[in-house]
Amino acid sequence: MNGAAKGAVIGGVFLAMMGGAGYGVYALVGDAGGDDAKSTGAAAPAAPAKGTGPVSDKEAAETAKAFFAAWSAGDAAKGAELTNNPGGARDALGDFTTAALVSKVAITPGAQTGTTVAYSVAAEVTYQGVTKPLAYESKLSVVRGNTTGLPLVDWDPAVLHPQLQKGERLRGGPPPSPPVKAVDRNGKELTAEKYPSLRKVLDDLRQKYGEKLGGTGGAELWIEPATPGAPRRNLLTLVEGTPGKIQTVLDADVQEAAEKAVLRFPQASVVAVQPSTGDVLAIADHRSDGFPASVSGGRAPGSTMKIVTAAMLLDRGLVSADKVAECPPEVSWEGRRFTNLKGFKLDDETFATSFAQSCNTAFIKQIKPVGDIGALPKEAREVFGIGAEWKVGVPTVDGKVPEATGPAAAAAYIGQGEIQMNPLTMASITATARTGVFRQPVVVKASLDGRALAKASRSMKPAVAAQLVRMMKLTASSGTARAAMSAVGGSDKGAKTGSAEVDGAQNPDSWFTGFSGDVAAAAMVEGGGHGGDAAGPIVAAVLNAG
Incomplete structure (x- = not known):
């Protein structure tokens, strides 16, 4: 119960x-x-x-x-x-x-x-x-x-x-689907009592795979949710069913760290992914409404989106990590003025420094040289798999980078406007940046049911991937992510911060994404302010557990 x-x-x-x-x-x-x-x-x-x-x-x-x-x-x-x-x-x-x-x-x-x-x-x-x-x-x-x-x-x-x-x-009475016994990648049992954030994940696995795994339903007393697809809540087992066993790719230790980390802030969510495989290691939410924003949300990701924008600019040869990139206090595009935080500017600094210091204007100034409003959506889709239909094993919302015109196109370069992401998609973007190859995130292996996973049409160019990783490492060592990432052990680590303005909200959403070794994680705290202040410590705690 x-x-x-x-x-x-x-x-x-x-x-x-x-x-x-x-x-x-x-x-x-x-x-x-x-x-x-x-x-x-x-x-x-x-x-x-x-x-x-x-x-x-x-x-x-x-x-x-x-x-x-x-x-x-x-x-x-x-x-x-x-x-x-x-x-x-x-x-x-x-x-x-x-x-x-x-x-x-x-x-x-x-x-x-x-x-x-x-x-x-x-x-x-x-x-x-x-x-x-x-x-x-x-x-x-x-x-x-x-x-x-x-x-x-x-x-x-x-x-x-x-x-x-x-x-x-x-x-x-008999439940709609037989129970399942879910275990992590190492065989440790995963229960909603020990890992509350997994309640919906476990229920989704039960609904989708319970009968396929040979379980029998028994009889229960439960709370039927008001929203279709929401998890049922068992109150009492009347007759024990026989659960089917399902192995996930989650990691119980990382999940435990994620559960504790999101408790630091209200309306917080985090996801961890293994870049080398696409395996989802942890999913956690701490929200008053119980909504799984970690995998089903959709909000502007702020400057964490600059990972995709930077990859697109590097790919087209318009910028280079070691070349100077202009970073004025403000810039205008089609009638809208864009500024940097507190009006800061960089003089004669490289694009890598602009990335590390999250200079908005350095990115938006490139929209005219790009000259293609479809360039950013194309990069997101072809390299990072955003816009493809992901089949994770549980229901997810898989990100949106639509074509935009006018000021909205410029806003998209810095993760505002019509772009929609959640911690799952941002963790995947970071995992792709880490390896240069998109691997669709999964909670259970595709071999369990033979489902086809989404694929990107091309890998990142090796030179682009190398520069992107170097810039993320610079952000972690001396940029806007330095404070949060200082808590993460080792030197093989990189990150990107973000804060996203939301209409009608008093404070911006806090976003942070990073990697350490073979773990990538992303977190969002609604109304949390600067990315390094709220979402950053959550990601750091999860990376340390990996």
């Missing part, structure tokens, strides 16, 4: 709680929907009377009692009428005894704070003669009905179970 003690399954707790303390224990005895509902010591409370003004503590207690009695008796209609959302509550309460297979339930009221009442639920879930206990704690609040004037339970799915969110449902 998921983390919180409130949702813990406690063996034998049903009988123990039937004699619990409090101001009433409401129990359903027998089959769900039966007519032998009982209350210890008194008849079921009557519905509260209509009133005016704020709900009193007494009204809240009486309303909660009546609701608990109806819920315990399996009377979904009566319980729903005691809430301010009868339709939603009726369906959910009905599901509790039918779709969720609850055969017995006891509800023990707990402490009351004003109009909020805590309570404990001890239930039994039965499937084909097998019964398992389920226990958890939750709370409800009582409000005044806008039109009726009655005190009513303020309906929320969490009233039924604390882990339920809007649009989610409790479901029991």
Whole structure:
């Protein structure tokens, strides 16, 4: 069961709680929907009377009692009428005894704070003669009905179970797909309990490969997500299934480091890739919305995109790492002014230094000599595999570098405008820069199901790859990535920082990507500011673990 003690399954707790303390224990005895509902010591409370003004503590207690009695008796209609959302509550309460297979339930009221009442639920879930206990704690609040004037339970799915969110449902029985036992590249088991960021990855693997691996489903109680494709959350295993074993290319040690690293900042995501193989070593997110931005997000990557732009400029012979590149404080293109951070400039410095110091104007000044609005998308697609359909083994969003005109074309050179990336695609770009060859990232080997991997139409020229790696190393040793990369051991390391302005956001997104040996990683922190400040330490921690 998921983390919180409130949702813990406690063996034998049903009988123990039937004699619990409090101001009433409401129990359903027998089959769900039966007519032998009982209350210890008194008849079921009557519905509260209509009133005016704020709900009193007494009204809240009486309303909660009546609701608990109806819920315990399996009377979904009566319980729903005691809430301010009868339709939603009726369906959910009905599901509790039918779709969720609850055969017995006891509800023990707990402490009351004003109009909020805590309570404990001890239930039994039965499937084909097998019964398992389920226990958890939750709370409800009582409000005044806008039109009726009655005190009513303020309906929320969490009233039924604390882990339920809007649009989610409790479901029991055989799961849609058999379980899988996922292991890392070294045979270590990967579980959502130990590696929470992998919950959706593991669920996706289960849905896609469970039956192919010969697993049997058994029976479970789970939370059905509101969003199609989102991971199911198992609450209770009723009948053990036989999991099929699936080997991933993830690395448990790197994954553990990634899980800890993203906890440093809210809205943080990171991915690590092995440049020599394309194997994804770690995927981690720390977000309030639970969205897997690491592999499914799409936001402007800021100056980390200069890796692709630099490769394109080097490939066309317009710049060279050792040749001087003009870096004025500002430059204009088709009516839009572009500036460097705090208006800095470089005098008589090389293109490598402009790259290391993240000089925007040095890049944008090259758009006119390039003379081809399709040059950057072409480089991204043909060399870095961006725009091809990646088949990673789990669903991903694989980056977008569209053709653009006017100021948007210039903005694209520095990772703004219409470009969309996520940590997976940026880690892959860095891995490609590291080796000069695009290898499509994978979570499970293509040999598992014979799927065709995306390929780039050409490799990077050796001279271009050598200069690109040298510039990234310079960025790590004396450029904008120096502070973050100083924590990474060894000398074979390179990086690129980025910050991306987002419309309506108070602070720019923080981006950072780097490599150390045969590990490449990229991180993003929404609203994190400068790339080296937030995303940088996350990448450094992951690289050290690799």
